Amino acid sequence: MSQTAKSVASMKPGEMGIIAGFTDDFLATKLMEMGCLPGASVRFNFAAPFGDPVCISVLGYELSLRLDEASTISILN
Amino acid sequence: MATSHKPIIALVGNPNSGKSSLFNHLTGLNQKVGNFPGVTVEKKSGFSQIDGLGNTEIIDLPGIYSIYPRSLDEQIVAEVLLNHNEPTSPQKIVVVVDATNMKRGLLLLTQIIDLGLPTVLAINMMDLAAKAGISYDFIKLSQKLGVDVIPINARKGEGIEQLKKAIATCDNKKNQTIYQLPQEASEPILVVRQHLGLDNNYEAYQFLQQPKSLDFLSKENQKWLDEVRQRSAIHSGKFQGAETILRYSYIQDLLQSATLKPADDSWKKSSFKLDRILTHKVWGYLIFFVVLFLVFQAVFAWASYPMDFIDGLFADFGNWLSATLPDGALTKLLAEGIVPGLGGIVMFVPQIAILFAFISILEESGYMARVVFLMDKIMRKFGLNGKSVVPLLSGMACAIPAIMATRTIDNWKERTITILVTPLMSCSARIPIFTILIALIVPDTTALYFFNLQGLALMGLYLLGFFAALVSAYIMKKIIRVQERSFLMMELPTYRLPKASNVGLTLVEKTKSFVLEAGKIILAISVVLWVLASYGPSDKLEKAEEYVMQETANMRLTEQGLQDRIAAYKLENSYAGVIGKAIEPVIKPLGYDWKIGIALLTSFAAREVFVGTMATIYSIGSVDADDQQTIKSRMQSEINAETGEPRFTPAVGLSLLVFYTFAMQCMSTIAVVYRETKGWKWPMIQLAYMTTLAYVSAFIVFQIFS
Numbered sequence: 215m216s217q218t219a220k221s222v223a224s225m226k227p228g229e230m231g232i233i234a235g236f237t238d239d240f241l242a243t244k245l246m247e248m249g250c251l252p253g254a255s256v257r258f259n260f261a262a263p264f265g266d267p268v269c270i271s272v273l274g275y276e277l278s279l280r281l282d283e284a285s286t287i288s289i290l291n
Numbered sequence: 292m293a294t295s296h297k298p299i300i301a302l303v304g305n306p307n308s309g310k311s312s313l314f315n316h317l318t319g320l321n322q323k324v325g326n327f328p329g330v331t332v333e334k335k336s337g338f339s340q341i342d343g344l345g346n347t348e349i350i351d352l353p354g355i356y357s358i359y360p361r362s363l364d365e366q367i368v369a370e371v372l373l374n375h376n377e378p379t380s381p382q383k384i385v386v387v388v389d390a391t392n393m394k395r396g397l398l399l400l401t402q403i404i405d406l407g408l409p410t411v412l413a414i415n416m417m418d419l420a421a422k423a424g425i426s427y428d429f430i431k432l433s434q435k436l437g438v439d440v441i442p443i444n445a446r447k448g449e450g451i452e453q454l455k456k457a458i459a460t461c462d463n464k465k466n467q468t469i470y471q472l473p474q475e476a477s478e479p480i481l482v483v484r485q486h487l488g489l490d491n492n493y494e495a496y497q498f499l500q501q502p503k504s505l506d507f508l509s510k511e512n513q514k515w516l517d518e519v520r521q522r523s524a525i526h527s528g529k530f531q532g533a534e535t536i537l538r539y540s541y542i543q544d545l546l547q548s549a550t551l552k553p554a555d556d557s558w559k560k561s562s563f564k565l566d567r568i569l570t571h572k573v574w575g576y577l578i579f580f581v582v583l584f585l586v587f588q589a590v591f592a593w594a595s596y597p598m599d600f601i602d603g604l605f606a607d608f609g610n611w612l613s614a615t616l617p618d619g620a621l622t623k624l625l626a627e628g629i630v631p632g633l634g635g636i637v638m639f640v641p642q643i644a645i646l647f648a649f650i651s652i653l654e655e656s657g658y659m660a661r662v663v664f665l666m667d668k669i670m671r672k673f674g675l676n677g678k679s680v681v682p683l684l685s686g687m688a689c690a691i692p693a694i695m696a697t698r699t700i701d702n703w704k705e706r707t708i709t710i711l712v713t714p715l716m717s718c719s720a721r722i723p724i725f726t727i728l729i730a731l732i733v734p735d736t737t738a739l740y741f742f743n744l745q746g747l748a749l750m751g752l753y754l755l756g757f758f759a760a761l762v763s764a765y766i767m768k769k770i771i772r773v774q775e776r777s778f779l780m781m782e783l784p785t786y787r788l789p790k791a792s793n794v795g796l797t798l799v800e801k802t803k804s805f806v807l808e809a810g811k812i813i814l815a816i817s818v819v820l821w822v823l824a825s826y827g828p829s830d831k832l833e834k835a836e837e838y839v840m841q842e843t844a845n846m847r848l849t850e851q852g853l854q855d856r857i858a859a860y861k862l863e864n865s866y867a868g869v870i871g872k873a874i875e876p877v878i879k880p881l882g883y884d885w886k887i888g889i890a891l892l893t894s895f896a897a898r899e900v901f902v903g904t905m906a907t908i909y910s911i912g913s914v915d916a917d918d919q920q921t922i923k924s925r926m927q928s929e930i931n932a933e934t935g936e937p938r939f940t941p942a943v944g945l946s947l948l949v950f951y952t953f954a955m956q957c958m959s960t961i962a963v964v965y966r967e968t969k970g971w972k973w974p975m976i977q978l979a980y981m982t983t984l985a986y987v988s989a990f991i992v993f994q995i996f997s
Contacts, residue, residue: 244778259566263570
């Protein structure tokens with residue numbers, strides 16, 4: 215398996231993925247409360263002009279988060 | 292349930308769920324801002340007439356995502372919901388959920404239901420849900436959740452009557468539990484319930500999970516809870532994650548069975564299109580600057596008329612008082628201390644109102660979230676937050692509303708740094724000082740064919756303040772160390788047209804709380820300053836008239852000229868004058884004499900007083916700050932007794948300019964920082980660092996140029 219943790223941070227605009235897990239426990243609890251649940255589908259919408267923060271769609275709404283935070287969400291796709 | 296007290300209902304919900312719209316509809320103008328007992332954070336509440344309950348207090352709690360707190364706002368909500376022992380604790384809860392965003396809102400609802408308080412679910416934004424083609428089976432939802440479910444449209448006031456009925460009748464007889472607490476926790480929960488006399492498992496579990504953030508608990512109990520927690524190995528992170536997953540899976544099942552027609556994202560298309568432009572790397576910033584420009588125009592140009600009017604009104608009233616009331620100390624205090632002090636507060640109202648109207652429009656429309664999104668990366672480099680942009684820019688109008696606008700920043704450190712550096716942005720009160728000093732030392736000529744040199748100097752001072760703010764923020768970022776991780780995680784809400792009544796009520800509420808809270812302190816301080824400037828240690832003040840008459844007997848002064856000289860003599864011999872002379876050694880290295888010292892002292896209350904004091908002290912025509920031409924020529928002809936040269940050399944002028952750019956010469960700002968940070972620590976630190984910065988910079992400038 216060459217799947218060395220692709221994260222939300224490395225997604226391209228318009229790309230869809232399924233959340234697999236988290237690499238940071240502290241952020242994981244917050245992210246899950248915001249609806250980033252393992253198994254949920256996530257869509258990368260766009261990034262801010264300097265590439266950070268980014269905007270994703272999850273749980274039916276638009277969430278913006280910093281690149282650092284996005285990189286702790288690993289995805290399958 | 293305590294029926295002897297007035298019924299209290301709390302509104303709880305996610306940010307952007309339309310909770311405030313509902314609050315405004317329930318209470319109208321009948322709102323007040325106070326403090327929660329024991330918790331030093333603002334409580335927004337109002338009253339509503341509900342059949343069956345009577346006059347009911349409605350509390351609007353800050354928007355939260357979960358009962359597990361991560362920001363100060365959320366901690367407050369957790370405390371209010373978990374503390375049932377105060378007479379001011381809410382007895383019933385209304386959870387407000389966005390109909391187009393149900394899952395995330397229901398997470399919070401399931402937590403509240405588990406706490407066992409009588410709860411009503413208000414599903415808001417039904418108009419948007421209809422537009423999006425979503426529909427739910429409310430009866431099924433209500434049966435499964437065990438609470439009343441009321442669809443509403445808070446913006447239009449639809450469903451409010453049904454909601455009120457549900458509030459009046461709801462109880463917690465069903466005593467539903469949604470989340471089965473982990474096995475490991477059952478024994479410690481029992482212990483906690485017995486020890487603290489709690490009647491709900493989930494409540495006891497929350498006590499165990501977050502004893503440190505519940506300030507209403509005694510230190511002993513906090514320590515005891517922490518021990519129980521350690522012993523039973525309840526690790527908050529791990530359990531909390533599992534809880535969230537279980538709750539969401541419950542919600543998933545629930546909505547599966549109660550959703551008649553799910554949403555597709557097609558209704559958001561126009562919002563997505565708008566985002567392509569508004570967060571574009573070129574257009575996004577361009578549009579942001581146009582918006583800024585408009586806000587500035589409004590705050591500077593529109594506010595100046597009512598401000599001048601208010602200023603004049605209070606001045607006339609003061610004059611009228613001193614002319615009408617019998618001569619005496621009390622009349623003087625009233626006419627020269629309290630009335631101008633009050634005027635100084637009320638004068639800020641137009642600027643605050645206009646600024647908050649704009650901020651509220653930008654927030655309601657959803658655009659503010661995009662500005663934060665655009666600026667976050669840049670601001671973070673300086674220890675600030677994307678959300679710091681608004682206060683920093685507002686600070687160029689007036690630091691007072693700007694500091695009030697920092698409340699949106701969740702991260703404590705970033706908020707504190709924003710508060711600390713905001714007064715470095717050159718506010719409108721600095722303009723009179725800058726104008727007169729620049730006119731004094733910078734020639735009115737053009738450079739590079741079309742740039743006016745004086746205009747360039749003024750712009751330079753604004754930039755100086757801005758860069759000082761950034762550099763200070765950067766240094767504070769390195770100095771202030773806290774165990775709080777910064778994160779953004781912010782919803783980008785769908786764009787909506789702002790609603791006029793919401794904007795209006797926000798404006799009224801903010802302005803009212805400014806006038807009442809900051810006003811008390813400003814008033815007290817202006818009275819003290821008045822006393823210092825009006826009384827002196829010796830009897831010279833009483834004999835001022837006599838003395839000046841003698842002195843100037845053969846000068847053939849006009850009546851006005853004589854009065855001005857008397858005023859100047861009085862000021863010189865007042866406590867303020869004495870202090871001015873006492874601090875002369877300290878300010879001498881900056882190139883100032885005791886006269887400028889008095890101006891520094893009196894303008895400590897408000898920097899714009901500088902010009903007025905200069906006018907009094909150099910006894911020029913009536914103290915009319917607008918008459919800058921005369922003040923300027925007077926200051927120009929002032930001679931430095933030691934050197935025989937003019938007093939205001941370019942070096943002194945530059946030194947003063949730099950001093951006023953950096954110095955925190957504004958009591959109102961100190962008052963508002965005190966209010967916003969809930970203590971004297973930060974305003975004092977701010978005063979110290981800004982004064983040091985001002986002093987050292989002015990010293991360096993004077994030594995280089997003289």
